[in-house]
Amino acid sequence: MAKTSEQSSGTIYVLNGPNLNLLGTREPDTYGHATLADVEKLCVEAAAEFGLKADCRQSNREGELVDFIHEAHAEKAVGIIINAGAYSHTSIALHDALKAVKVPAVEVHISNIHARESFRHHSFTAMAAFATLSGFGIEGYRLAISGLAAKIGAKANAKAKV
Numbered sequence: 506m507a508k509t510s511e512q513s514s515g516t517i518y519v520l521n522g523p524n525l526n527l528l529g530t531r532e533p534d535t536y537g538h539a540t541l542a543d544v545e546k547l548c549v550e551a552a553a554e555f556g557l558k559a560d561c562r563q564s565n566r567e568g569e570l571v572d573f574i575h576e577a578h579a580e581k582a583v584g585i586i587i588n589a590g591a592y593s594h595t596s597i598a599l600h601d602a603l604k605a606v607k608v609p610a611v612e613v614h615i616s617n618i619h620a621r622e623s624f625r626h627h628s629f630t631a632m633a634a635f636a637t638l639s640g641f642g643i644e645g646y647r648l649a650i651s652g653l654a655a656k657i658g659a660k661a662n663a664k665a666k667v
C-alpha cells in the first residue's frame with residue numbers, strides 16, 4: 506500500500522541524560538517549569554509533523570545511553586536528538602558511540618551552556634553532532650527535530666502548524 510503523508514517514514518531517538526528526569530521539579534530559573542513528560546510529548550508531536558516517530562529515552566547511566574545510541578543504529582533510526590546533560594562535558598564514550606554509528610545527531614541543551622560555568626563550555630557530544638542548540642529552553646527540542654527533518658529530507662505534512 507502506498508504511504509500517505511500522515512504515515513511515519515522513520516524513527517528519531519530522543520535521548521536525555523542524567524538528572525533530566527528532575528525537570529520541572531527544581532531549578533526553574535535555569536531549566537523552566539516543563540517536565541520530562543512535557544518534553545517527550547513535544548518531541549512526539551514535533552516528529553509527527555514530519556511524518557516521523559520519536560522514541561524517547563532517559564537514563565542517569567552513561568553506559569545505558571551508549572546502549573541507546575547503538576540501538577538507534579541497530580533499529581535504523583533516521584536521527585538522534587541528544588541532551589546528554591553533564592555527560593556532554595565529560596563523556597568520550599558517548600562521543601565515540603555517536604561517531605561510530607553515523608546516525609545524524611543534533612545536540613540540545615535547555616540552558617545556554619556558554620553563558621554558564623566554564624566547565625560547561627566544552628561538549629564532547631557536540632563534536633559528534635552535525636548541529637547543536639543551546640539556550641532555547643525546551644523549544645530547542647522542537648527546533649532540533651525540525652533541523653534534523655531538513656537534514657534528512659523529511660517534509661512537513663499538510664496539517665503541520667510549524
Ligand code: CA2
Nearest residue numbers: 524527528531532590591614615616625
Ligand atoms: O542545559 C541543559 O540542557 C544541560 O544539558 C542540563 C544539564 C547540565 O549539566 C548541562 O550542563 C546543561 C543538567 C541537567 C539537570 O537537570 C535538572 C533539571 C531540573 C532540576 C535539576 C536538574
